[in-house]
Amino acid sequence: xxxxxxxxxxxxxxxxxxxxxxxxxxxxxxxxxxxxxxxxxxxxxxxxxxxxxxxxxxxxxxxxxxxxxxxxxxxxxxxxxxxxxxxxxxxxxxxxxxxxxxxxxxxxxxxxxxxxxxxxxxxxxxxxxxxxxxxxxxxxxxxxxxxxxxxxxxxxxxxxxxxxxxxxxxxxxxxxxxxxxxxxxxxxxxxxxxxxxxxxxxxxxxxxxxxxxxxxxxxxxxxxxxxxxxxxxxxxxxxxxxxxxxxxxxxxxxxxxxxxxxxxxxxxxxxxxxxxxxxxxxxxxxxxxxxxxxxxxxxxxxxxxxxxxxxxxxxxxxxxxxxxxxxxxxxxxxxxxxxxxxxxxxxxxxxxxxxxxxxxxxxxxxxxxxxxxxxxxxxxxxxxxxxxxxxxxxxxxxxxxxxxxxxxxxxxxxxxxxxxxxxxxxxxxxxxxxxxxxxxxxxxxxxxxxxxxxxxxxxxxxxxxxxxxxxxxxxxxxxxxxxxxxxxxxxxxxxxxxxxxxxxxxxxxxxxxxxxxxxxxxxxxxxxxxxxxxxxxxxxxxxxxxxxxxxxxxxxxxxxxxxxxxxxxxxxxxxxxxxxxxxxxxxxxxxxxxxxxxxxxxxxxxxxxxxxxxxxxxxxxxxxxxxxxxxxxxxxxxxxxxxxxxxxxxxxxxxxxxxxxxxxxxxxxxxxxxxxxxxxxxxxxxxxxxxxxxxxxxxxxxxxxxxxxxxx
Ligand SMILES: [Zn+2]
Numbered sequence: 001x002x003x004x005x006x007x008x009x010x011x012x013x014x015x016x017x018x019x020x021x022x023x024x025x026x027x028x029x030x031x032x033x034x035x036x037x038x039x040x041x042x043x044x045x046x047x048x049x050x051x052x053x054x055x056x057x058x059x060x061x062x063x064x065x066x067x068x069x070x071x072x073x074x075x076x077x078x079x080x081x082x083x084x085x086x087x088x089x090x091x092x093x094x095x096x097x098x099x100x101x102x103x104x105x106x107x108x109x110x111x112x113x114x115x116x117x118x119x120x121x122x123x124x125x126x127x128x129x130x131x132x133x134x135x136x137x138x139x140x141x142x143x144x145x146x147x148x149x150x151x152x153x154x155x156x157x158x159x160x161x162x163x164x165x166x167x168x169x170x171x172x173x174x175x176x177x178x179x180x181x182x183x184x185x186x187x188x189x190x191x192x193x194x195x196x197x198x199x200x201x202x203x204x205x206x207x208x209x210x211x212x213x214x215x216x217x218x219x220x221x222x223x224x225x226x227x228x229x230x231x232x233x234x235x236x237x238x239x240x241x242x243x244x245x246x247x248x249x250x251x252x253x254x255x256x257x258x259x260x261x262x263x264x265x266x267x268x269x270x271x272x273x274x275x276x277x278x279x280x281x282x283x284x285x286x287x288x289x290x291x292x293x294x295x296x297x298x299x300x301x302x303x304x305x306x307x308x309x310x311x312x313x314x315x316x317x318x319x320x321x322x323x324x325x326x327x328x329x330x331x332x333x334x335x336x337x338x339x340x341x342x343x344x345x346x347x348x349x350x351x352x353x354x355x356x357x358x359x360x361x362x363x364x365x366x367x368x369x370x371x372x373x374x375x376x377x378x379x380x381x382x383x384x385x386x387x388x389x390x391x392x393x394x395x396x397x398x399x400x401x402x403x404x405x406x407x408x409x410x411x412x413x414x415x416x417x418x419x420x421x422x423x424x425x426x427x428x429x430x431x432x433x434x435x436x437x438x439x440x441x442x443x444x445x446x447x448x449x450x451x452x453x454x455x456x457x458x459x460x461x462x463x464x465x466x467x468x469x470x471x472x473x474x475x476x477x478x479x480x481x482x483x484x485x486x487x488x489x490x491x492x493x494x495x496x497x498x499x500x501x502x503x504x505x506x507x508x509x510x511x512x513x514x515x516x517x518x519x520x521x522x523x524x525x526x527x528x529x530x531x532x533x534x535x536x537x538x539x540x541x542x543x544x545x546x547x548x549x550x551x552x553x554x555x556x557x558x559x560x561x562x563x564x565x566x567x568x569x570x571x572x573x574x575x576x577x578x579x580x581x582x583x584x585x586x587x588x589x590x591x592x593x594x595x596x597x598x599x600x601x602x603x604x605x606x607x608x609x610x611x612x613x614x615x616x617x618x619x620x621x622x623x624x625x626x627x628x629x630x631x632x633x634x635x636x637x638x639x640x641x642x643x644x645x646x647x648x649x650x651x652x653x654x655x656x657x658x659x660x661x662x663x664x665x666x667x668x669x670x671x672x673x674x675x676x677x678x679x680x681x682x683x684x685x686x687x688x689x690x691x692x693x694x695x696x697x698x699x700x701x702x703x704x705x706x707x708x709x710x711x712x
Pocket of ligand 1: 136137138158159160197198199200201202
């Protein structure tokens, strides 16, 4: 046993005792355990009927041809895909005496593919309700809670019951005992939000929806996660368990606590629905990176047609699926390619196979450049999970929109950035950042406020909007801003906004300044829909013109064309620059799509950071950037989102974009041994002067990776 392995086993063992995985170094390199080196994962999610029709050899051959390291294989819990002896683990009616799981497991293993048993502890059958009534989630009236899809005969199980602590472990141990599995995975749990359950166990805990219930749910999640991880490792020390996560910026679970316990974060974020932006997978990647610190993150790409209307058994637009996979690897995650059903062999629609095989083979050819050490970004958006979960916005939309507007503004301005979790604001974490953005992080504890103040006092810059810090961590309103002293602001009234058919506020330009440089020939800019009336000393660059009526046209004028209420407060304190925007500019930018609001955000960020960024990419097109320090050197990822359906529907094809001029200030002096464009599979000529590397990416079709191999 080598040192790395021994250290991993020791640390992994420690998680059971309540130590967190995050205290361990990111397990990387050739000696890291297999699940930290996994690069591609495949899954055909079998239906109960599939044992009758699936072609096991074709299934295994396909995944071998797609060069996956591991497959997910259905164990389940409501339907057994093998002759289970565990009471209430009902065997598939189509097994016909076969051991379908065993056959698939052997076929995968024969091809050198690892097998992860997929359980689904979230559901059980109606006929079990009378025998094990305590297992089931209940509504307020005490009725068993049906599955959200309303599939007949199935009801949801509750995590606080022995279904999770006894039945599921029994299934896991049976699988461990019979099969050569490498890990266990729970579909359908813990997912993205805390459920509401009024079963007997839950009634003892408290009212669903409250912070107390949320806390108890998270405690239970970690207890169960550790229990399952311990069971997985009874088989072999390097086996593991992981659950199902996702939800992006809107996840209602405490990702920091889960991330600290997890060696593998699976984001069940399979594709777009109507409102999801084209960059939904990349955004999910940034969220998961904030808590996983280099440990394995997979993102499921649904090869099936996600969205509404949906087709679980038809291939989605190949360009859309490929973009999702490109975003997955660009943001440092691992592809988990997913198809449903193996009717007539391996699905009635077979088109998904070539899409996956093509992308995964390309990835396999260049996989060393996707082993990341750390992101190269010195700007962070603080991910306020308490705000996302419990804050009630004053107007339509959810708390995620305050973030979405900033996300798009940074994407459009090609600014590299990370998410930073609100419970991870220690000096150690913040050391790499020169600036942080708080997009209406309304709930902040006193301790978090002190951490942010310390960040500024050590030279960091800060931008905050709207109700940031106006509530404590439990959502209790503060009389004034928690960061008021830092920004030099005071609350001057309750939040106000344009309601109904109204002009939103305007921002009046009062004086020339960097943040208004782009706005010519106007005194007014479109302002925020909502704001917190704010007082601040000094001359303001922008002042507020309050909302006024929008109909009838004769009435569209304001009697208050000018106020001394600031629409932006700018401060300098040593090396730090501070920006406070009293308006909900992120949400307003996102909902309105008005370029001025986005531009104001971009100008404010640029002023705060003095326009400095480690990597500058100039060229046409809407692209998203990721810059990584990798095992061989460095990699710059450019995701091209230009397509006929940028904001809605599937990507049908990409509009290729022309030359992208890159100027990259590497964090240290290195010798570049080799530089290449991975998508084009071409050599990349680079110019180097000290730490600065310059090159041109001549063309980006859907995605390009400029990979630098270096010697220190
Ligand atoms: Zn319950």
